[in-house]
Amino acid sequence: MSQISKLGYVDNKLGAPSSGQQTTRILFNTIEAPGTTSGLVFFKTFQGLTNGQTNLTQNKLDSMESMVIKTIWLAQFETGGTLRTFGANISQTLSVLVGNQQVVKNLPIQFNQGTTGQTYDRLHDNGAFAIFSGAATPEFQQAQPIEIRLLTDIVIPPQVSFEVRVDSNAGVYGAGAVVCALSGYGKIFSAGNTF
Amino acid sequence: MALSAQDKILYVANKLGLSTLNQMQGSTGAVYDTDIENSGQLFTSASRHRNPYLTNLTQNEFEVNEALLVETISFFVNNTEDDGGVSNFQRTYGSNAVLVFDLLIGNKRVMKSTPVFGAGSPYTFATTGQLNVGADDVIYIPRHQVFLEGAGILIPPQVQFSVEYRIFDVVTGAVLPFTEFDAIGCYLFGTRVLLNFNTSI
Numbered sequence: 420m421s422q423i424s425k426l427g428y429v430d431n432k433l434g435a436p437s438s439g440q441q442t443t444r445i446l447f448n449t450i451e452a453p454g455t456t457s458g459l460v461f462f463k464t465f466q467g468l469t470n471g472q473t474n475l476t477q478n479k480l481d482s483m484e485s486m487v488i489k490t491i492w493l494a495q496f497e498t499g500g501t502l503r504t505f506g507a508n509i510s511q512t513l514s515v516l517v518g519n520q521q522v523v524k525n526l527p528i529q530f531n532q533g534t535t536g537q538t539y540d541r542l543h544d545n546g547a548f549a550i551f552s553g554a555a556t557p558e559f560q561q562a563q564p565i566e567i568r569l570l571t572d573i574v575i576p577p578q579v580s581f582e583v584r585v586d587s588n589a590g591v592y593g594a595g596a597v598v599c600a601l602s603g604y605g606k607i608f609s610a611g612n613t614f
Numbered sequence: 615m616a617l618s619a620q621d622k623i624l625y626v627a628n629k630l631g632l633s634t635l636n637q638m639q640g641s642t643g644a645v646y647d648t649d650i651e652n653s654g655q656l657f658t659s660a661s662r663h664r665n666p667y668l669t670n671l672t673q674n675e676f677e678v679n680e681a682l683l684v685e686t687i688s689f690f691v692n693n694t695e696d697d698g699g700v701s702n703f704q705r706t707y708g709s710n711a712v713l714v715f716d717l718l719i720g721n722k723r724v725m726k727s728t729p730v731f732g733a734g735s736p737y738t739f740a741t742t743g744q745l746n747v748g749a750d751d752v753i754y755i756p757r758h759q760v761f762l763e764g765a766g767i768l769i770p771p772q773v774q775f776s777v778e779y780r781i782f783d784v785v786t787g788a789v790l791p792f793t794e795f796d797a798i799g800c801y802l803f804g805t806r807v808l809l810n811f812n813t814s815i
Contacts, residue, residue, distance in 0.1 A: 421618060423764050440724050443762045445736065447712075447729050449784060462711030471782020472788070474727035484718050492736045496785045502733045551751045557732070559710025559747070560754045564733050587626060596785040600729065602736040604763035607726060611796055614626055614768045 422487045422572050422604040429485075429574040436483050436577070440613045444486045448473045453592035459571050459582040461599035471509035472596075479580045486605030488515065488573040491583070493528065495566035496595040500557035504532055505597070506590040515573065517581045522573045528585070532565040540568055573605070619683050619805040622765040627681075631772055635807060638679050643806030645671055645682065647800040648692045652792040654798045656777040668692065668799075675774045677809065685766040685804035688729050688759040689713055689779075695795035702811070703758045706796045707781060709733040713758070713798070715779035724767050730758045734789070766804050 420428070423441070430437050449472035462478045480486065491513065492592045495505045505511070508529060515523035530536040555561040575581050583599050617625075620640065627635040647660045648668040657674040665672065675681065691706045693699060703713065711732035717725035730733070734756030745755045769775045777800050781790045792798075 420616070421764075422747060440722065441764055442767065443728070443760060443764070444632070445728050445760070449787075451785075451787075469787030469789075470727070470780070470781060471784055472713060474714065474788045487763070490736045494731065494733050496710050496733075498785060500783065500785055502709040505622075528777050551747065551753050552749075557710050558705055560704060560709050560733065560756065563754060563756075564731070566736055598731070598784055600736060602763075607723075609722065610728050613629075614722070614724055614770065 420572070422489060425572040426485060426487050426574055426604060426606065429576065433576050435485060438609065439483055439606035440609035442605055442607055443602070444607070445600055445602040446475060446486075447596065447598060447600040448475065449596050449598045451596050453596065455589055455591050456588055457587055459585040459590070459592065459597060461585075463582050477589050478582060480575055481608065482577050483608040484606060485574050485577050487603040488575060488601045489569055489603035490601070491515075491569065492564055492566045492600040492602065493585070494598045495592055496598070497593055498595045500595075501555050502557070502560050502562050502564070504562045506585075506587055506592060508532075509587055511585055511587040511588055511590060514584045514586070515581070516575070516584070517575055523569070525586070526567070528565050528567065531567050532537050532563055564591050598608045616712070617765040618767060619685065623681065623683050623768055623805065623807060626768040626770065627691075629728040632770065634679060635681065635771075637810065637812060639808040639810040641808050644801050644803040646799060647671060647715040648797045648799035650678050650694055650797045652797065654778060654780055656779065656798070658776045674776055676769065676771050678771050679809045681807040682769045682802060683766040683769050683805040684717070684769060684802045685762050686759055686802075687717070688801050688803070690758070690799045690801075691796045691798045693795060694797050700799070701796070702755050703730075703798075704732040704734070704756050706793060707732055707790060711781055711790055713779050713781050715777050716749070717765070717775070717777055719769055719775045720773045728760060730760060732756070732758070735759060769802075775808060776811045
């Protein structure tokens with residue numbers, strides 16, 4: 420079933436509006452200065468974040484909007500902006516909750532990041548090693564974000580809260596920021612024809 | 615069965631009453647523009663830009679019976695100081711930069727607040743590039759593209775389109791200033807419909 424069909428099917432089951440502009444949505448949320456913690460929760464706190472740190476104001480989509488989660492993306496930055504491996508390569512699991520339902524459960528994520536991992540699918544870049552004798556900087560990137568392409572399309576219906584949790588044993592996420600993005604096909608409010 | 619690009623074009627054309635679009639030449643194409651004014655808008659000033667150095671458009675709309683189904687959106691930096699050409703967004707603005715953009719067609723916002731991360735966007739089904747910066751030094755050169763899910767978005771004939779964007783530091787949330795000679799550029803790539811008269815003129 421394609422993403423379009425899946426979204427239409429679920430929206431129909433829930434009685435959600437099926438009209439709207441078809442588009443590609445990428446939702447993202449930032450946690451500032453996460454430090455060392457065993458649990459990160461993305462899409463929970465929006466207070467104090469600018470439009471460059473999140474593109475939502477609450478942890479749910481608007482009444483006429485819905486989307487399919489197809490790709491999960493995670494990145495960790497130092498305060499100066501240098502990209503680091505997420506959680507310093509330690510074992511971490513990721514869960515996605517939509518409403519009261521856990522739709523992705525304890526998915527290990529450490530395999531899907533450069534420079535060490537080997538991605539689940541055969542289509543993404545592998546954990547190739549970036550060789551650079553100097554120190555990494557924002558302009559000389561030596562790591563890669565985590566990215567996981569889901570095999571099953573997960574729907575976020577309109578006005579249903581959702582969150583992404585990352586669990587670890589005292590993961591070191593530093594004093595900069597960690598970012599989570601959810602990418603996929605979606606619908607946004609449209610008052611007329613859709614393109 | 616997934617919707618094909620051609621199906622999507624004809625579906626939208628039918629909705630808009632474009633009855634002759636199915637007789638036109640199907641093709642592959644891309645349009646691009648560079649924001650040398652640092653206005654945060656792309657394609658709106660394409661008519662004033664050098665062609666093809668900064669753009670391949672003469673106006674920000676397609677002529678009659680021409681269209682583009684946008685399937686990939688990409689951002690790059692165009693070095694305008696010494697005609698240096700296209701360079702990588704991350705290499706200029708850094709891994710912590712995030713470009714947040716809207717795609718507008720006519721009066722409608724068809725993509726809203728979409729992030730493109732300097733560190734490498736969700737770059738579905740693509741491998742990353744690498745750059746040799748010294749004898750044995752190789753670093754990552756991330757992609758800054760959005761591959762549209764589903765079946766893309768159609769820019770119909772004779773309807774103005776544009777991209778509005780801003781660049782932030784994702785760590786601090788601050789708006790990043792434009793660098794003087796590094797203008798942001800954008801291309802829209804996808805299935806193209808070209809005017810075909812089907813007769814001699």
